[in-house]
Amino acid sequence: MSASFTNRQIAQAIDHALLHPTMQDHEIVAGCRLAAQLQLRSVCVKPYAIPLAAETLRGTEVAVGTVIGFPHGSAPTAIKAAEADWACRAGAVELDMVVNVGRVLQHDWDFVRNDIDAVRHVSRQHGTILKVIFETDFVTGDADKQRLCEICVELGVDFTKTSTGFGFRKLGSGYDYVGATEADIRLMVAACGSNVQVKASGGIRNRQDAVKFLALGCTRLGTSASATILQDAGNDQQSY
Secondary structure (H helix, E strand, O other), X not given: OOOOOEHHHHHOOEEEEEOOOOOOHHHHHHHHHHHHHHOOOEEEEOHHHHHHHHHHOOOOOOEEEEEEOOOOOOOOHHHHHHHHHHHHHHXXXXXXXXXXXXXXXXXXXXXXXXXXXXXXXXXXXXXXXXXXXXXXOOXXXXXXXXXXXXXXXXXXXXXXXXXXXXXXXXXXXXXXXXOXXXXXXXXXXXXXXXXXXXXXXXXXXXXXXXXXXXXXXXXXXXXXXXXXXXXXXXXXXXXX
């Protein structure tokens, strides 16, 4: 795939994920400082860590984001809305919410729409960015992804997003995980058109992955491998 992106362009598309359940406060602080050093677009932290991230990043241009209904979208809608409200008041300016995966798979589209809309309403009240995570390792049918995109366009959310990074499926004695794929990004970019942006997330671990998804039309990348992707971050003229 022929594409050229500077380190600056890639960095400004990255939401640096600091979401692993074992991650402690000193690691979150270190991750926030790395994001500031690399001049990334944002960090995405666990909800309780929003005040810590906001304080660490005070005076920088790195935005603070968090997750809602993470990782399986199974909290009641009212709880998701309350979590979103608390997050915004705590200092988050970007919200990545997970759809109710089970309700998507049973095609309860009214529920799914209302669930997203409740968080969208809170997001609009606070003037924050809303990204809707499909969890494509679980929601595997193209028709379901298409319908989710249609709902997101109807509601006017800011982004659709592929994965949480935690959509593991047990296979025998092991676990399988894919994350963002070229096929899913092509589908989502086409279905969302110019109205809703697309964030690729899950399994993005190197510069080749990052460039591939940006070239396909993504405007955000969710990854914890930001430093690896931006190995040449000091050379802003480098392109690939």
